[in-house]
Amino acid sequence: MKATCWMGKRDVRVETVPDPQILNARDAIVRVTSTAICGSDLHLYNGFIPSMESGDVLGHEFMGEVMEVGPGVTNLKPGDRVVVPFPIACGNCAACLRGTTSLCENSNPNAVLAEKLWGHSPCGIFGYSHLLGGFAGGQAEYVRVPFADVGPLKVPAHLSDEQVLFLSDIFPTGYMGAEMCDIEPGEVVAVWGAGPVGQLAAASARLLGAERVIVIDRYPYRLQMALEKAGATDVINYEQLDVYEALQELTGGRGPDSCIDAVGLESHAHGAMYALDRTKQALMLEPDRPLALRQAIRCCANGGVVAISGVYGGFIDNFPIGAVVNRSLTLRSGQCHAHRYMKPLLARIERGEIDPSFIITHQLPLSEAPRGYELFHKKLDGCEKVVLKAA
């Protein structure tokens, strides 16, 4: 089959690789119809995530048709149309039973590696390094889905791929970011990053009752999308305005009640701190660059919540712990427990409350995946979200 393979830093190619096979009783093989490039795939693309091997198949946002199921899967049959959540989760361990599927204790065969880096291991993830299991991803014609009796969600025929594809990751991820903010009526939420997760976090914050949603980015076309499509009430271009001062003005000096970091480890900014972080990152002294996070903490209202939806992998420097402690801030984070959000968010899509397909700017055949990565990485041609059509 054809699959999008990571060959090295900024080197992605569509190669012919062996077809996936059923390896465990609870596996399914899915023929991929639509798959997307995630912002977190760009961290792999740019070489920030350790333990990638040349030839690894990328992709953790995908959907398609069930082709084959193992003997342990009774709830799916060939022909079912499904969206697959990006965390691989067994459904049996204590973490899964609590609903925290991105912390599944059984789905990362390389858990001992992840434990060395992070103390404990999270779940395995499709196409996301050997640290997270070394599972082949879904930017391919076919994909093997472990624990298929737990993850895949059947979707109704009247909804298009584009409407439901993002249930696999970014819609639940953005929604969980907003949910972590414990939004009360009348509250103000600020979102750093107007990429796909930031847009859907902003839209989710509105769904959850935020009075005002302020989105911060540097690309005018993305800020425009936030205003026109995601329901943002205000936007700040950090290349033109001082973010702290602008937020003070918009909130009467209180600061946003909660802040969502939808940027993660490759954030950009101006000034000496950015130069220092960038240099340290280049020298491998500081794996992650936390400028958006630092700013979110500084700007957040007293007693507020800073929710981290962006991806961080290792360590950061100059963490403003003083602001967190002295101003009673709450930090919340986590890879999305996508399983628990898929059904309720599908219901919202069906009721017409939201159509997450508004973020799609590019649809390409799978064979053009390398161009999709380049467009997304370089923010060319107004790129916000690339969907690859595998069939």
Added chain:
Amino acid sequence: MNAPLATKNPSLALQRRQPSASSSWIGVGLGLAEVILLGSAIQSYRSRRGRTRGTALVIGAAALGGVMAARARRRSGSPGGIRVAKSITINRSASEVYEYWRDLRHLPAFIGYLESVTVDHGESTWRAKGPAGVTLEWRAEVTADESDERLAWRSMPGASIPNRGEVRFAHAAGDRGTQLSVELFYAPPGGPLGAAFARLLGELPALQLESDLRRLKQILETGEVLHSDASIHAGSHPARPASQKFAGKVGS
């Protein structure tokens, strides 16, 4: 073998360990170095059948193994023996976990280096297959069997590698199943046999044991050992399982 018997209280066993490396800045650096070496070790392990990767990686992994073995020896309080201890929580009742382990024939399903265990008249025969076709075999006897609480065994006199082990099954507070604590002692001899055994055990005995226990948890909680995709792929590929042995077909 002069290593002390396992302490009655598993938490004491934990306290005897070295402080966590991540408790200092130097430790963080060491932690990262270990991850990199570990990745190399796993890579070189994976590619053992096929192409050989950089010798430097193998040397690095071996050096790390040496450090860890030295740590393990310090912990055991015995200059000659190696103590390896790990705990894991399994979301199943103590009796379920105990019953599974008590049938020693189940051990090769999750212990990486074991090929088979056969049981006859209270004694058992353990067979392990190492690199380069070296097969090790020894007989063992159960020395303690307390229902749902504790199992212990030791190799019979004359074993080429004297060893003993103990596993404790405790109720995990908060209805979280069973807290399993395993403690193993080995007294590898010098010479080629000892060297073969060290390879068999893997360069990283504690990580080997942890991987074993994670496989046990997978079997008891999900029904089988989870495979990663590349177990079936040659050449460039996503990860294969830590051991080829577990890269079987469904139901094997």
